[in-house]
Amino acid sequence: MKEIVVIGNPEIVEPFRAVGVDVEVVTTPSASEEILKRHIKEGTKLIFLEEVFFKHNIKLIMENRENLFPTIVPIPGRGRGGYAQERLRILIRKAVGADIF
Amino acid sequence: MVGNVNPNRMELLRLKRRIQIAKRGHKLLKDKQDELVRQLFTLLKGIRELREQVEKELKIAQKKYAMAKASCDEEILYESFLISTKKLHLNIEQKKLLTFSVPVFKESIEGDVLSYGFSDTPMELDMALSALDKALKGLIELAEREKTLELLAVEIERTRRRVNALEFRLIPELEETVKFITQKLAEMERSDITRLMKIKDIVREH
Numbered sequence: 001m002k003e004i005v006v007i008g009n010p011e012i013v014e015p016f017r018a019v020g021v022d023v024e025v026v027t028t029p030s031a032s033e034e035i036l037k038r039h040i041k042e043g044t045k046l047i048f049l050e051e052v053f054f055k056h057n058i059k060l061i062m063e064n065r066e067n068l069f070p071t072i073v074p075i076p077g078r079g080r081g082g083y084a085q086e087r088l089r090i091l092i093r094k095a096v097g098a099d100i101f
Numbered sequence: 102m103v104g105n106v107n108p109n110r111m112e113l114l115r116l117k118r119r120i121q122i123a124k125r126g127h128k129l130l131k132d133k134q135d136e137l138v139r140q141l142f143t144l145l146k147g148i149r150e151l152r153e154q155v156e157k158e159l160k161i162a163q164k165k166y167a168m169a170k171a172s173c174d175e176e177i178l179y180e181s182f183l184i185s186t187k188k189l190h191l192n193i194e195q196k197k198l199l200t201f202s203v204p205v206f207k208e209s210i211e212g213d214v215l216s217y218g219f220s221d222t223p224m225e226l227d228m229a230l231s232a233l234d235k236a237l238k239g240l241i242e243l244a245e246r247e248k249t250l251e252l253l254a255v256e257i258e259r260t261r262r263r264v265n266a267l268e269f270r271l272i273p274e275l276e277e278t279v280k281f282i283t284q285k286l287a288e289m290e291r292s293d294i295t296r297l298m299k300i301k302d303i304v305r306e307h
Contacts, residue, residue, distance in 0.1 A: 003190070003191040003193065004189065004191050011163065011166065011167055011170065012163060014166070014178075014179075014182070015162060015163075015166045015182075015229055015230060015233050016233065017179075017182040017183075017185075018181065018182045018185040018187065018214055018230050018233070019185070019187050019189060019214055019230070019233055019234055019237055020185070020187045020188040020189040020210075020212070021189055021237075045191065045193050045204075046191060046193075046206065046241075046244055048240065048244070065251060065255065066252070066255055068195065068202055068203070068204055068248075068252075069193075069204065071204055071206075071244050071245075071247075071248040073240075073243065073244040073247055073248075075156075075159060075240070076156045076159055076160060076163075077163075081156065081160075084152060084156075084247075085149065085152055085153075088148075088149075088152075088247065088250065091250070091251060091254045092141070092145070092250075092254060094254065094258060095141065095253070095254035095255075095257040095258050095261075096138060096141065096257065100142075100145070101145065101149065
């Protein structure tokens with residue numbers, strides 16, 4: 001069982017090796033789904049997932065969102081970014097009923 | 102609910118007790134909801150700035166790493182990753198927040214990220230790894246805070262749904278049923294009195 005893992009495209013996740021973090025290199029959304037499912041099953045505690053793959057696996061992530069672990073956090077990668085903040089904004093708007101983020 | 106209820110005093114007492122419990126539950130849940138929202142506001146402070154800062158640092162690291170990759174052999178880069186003595190250990194705990202648990206991540210970092218030889222590697226690699234190293238602590242703190250926020254938001258939503266169900270559905274329905282039973286009992290009483298008076302009149306005539 002791993003404590004922390006980073007999943008994403010090679011140019012995004014490779015440098016994480018140097019800071020002592022386990023890395024899973026994926027290049028396609030379907031591969032990211034497989035790996036994410038495996039880590040959820042294995043009980044990895046903290047998963048950093050590249051935004052583009054986070055979007056693709058949102059259904060799987062929503063299924064596990066009430067569980068304490070794994071904590072899945074989007075990190076910026078290829079593309080425009082800003083998805084993580086938008087997701088938090090929607091989450092808070094749904095909970096409080098107003099856009100306060 | 103009004104349709105399939107027995108209009109008797111036992112039922113009336115039972116329903117009145119249920120209304121009392123529902124109202125007490127509603128007040129408690131409303132208090133819980135207020136406290137959850139207060140906690141959410143406290144947690145929200147600085148989370149956006151932290152996310153922006155971490156994303157900025159990660160973007161710098163990614164940019165510099167792309168430049169390093171373009172100007173150097175991939176094998177040399179991978180070798181420098183292997184040489185790195187940096188080790189990250191995550192101490193994972195749970196903290197109770199009202200009725201649910203939230204994660205607490207405590208990282209222990211040892212070693213140095215720049216422990217490879219500088220002669221073969223480009224300067225951009227040092228900059229990329231330094232930026233990433235700087236971002237790592239913030240990233241773990243962000244993970245903890247975002248997960249807490251997510252769990253709080255889910256709990257607020259769930260509590261709000263319960264409060265609304267009690268306030269707009271269960272309590273009004275119970276009150277309506279109590280009203281129905283009270284009216285029905287009064288009607289039965291009136292009907293009994295009328296019947297008795299009628300019987301008395303008939304007895305008197307004979």
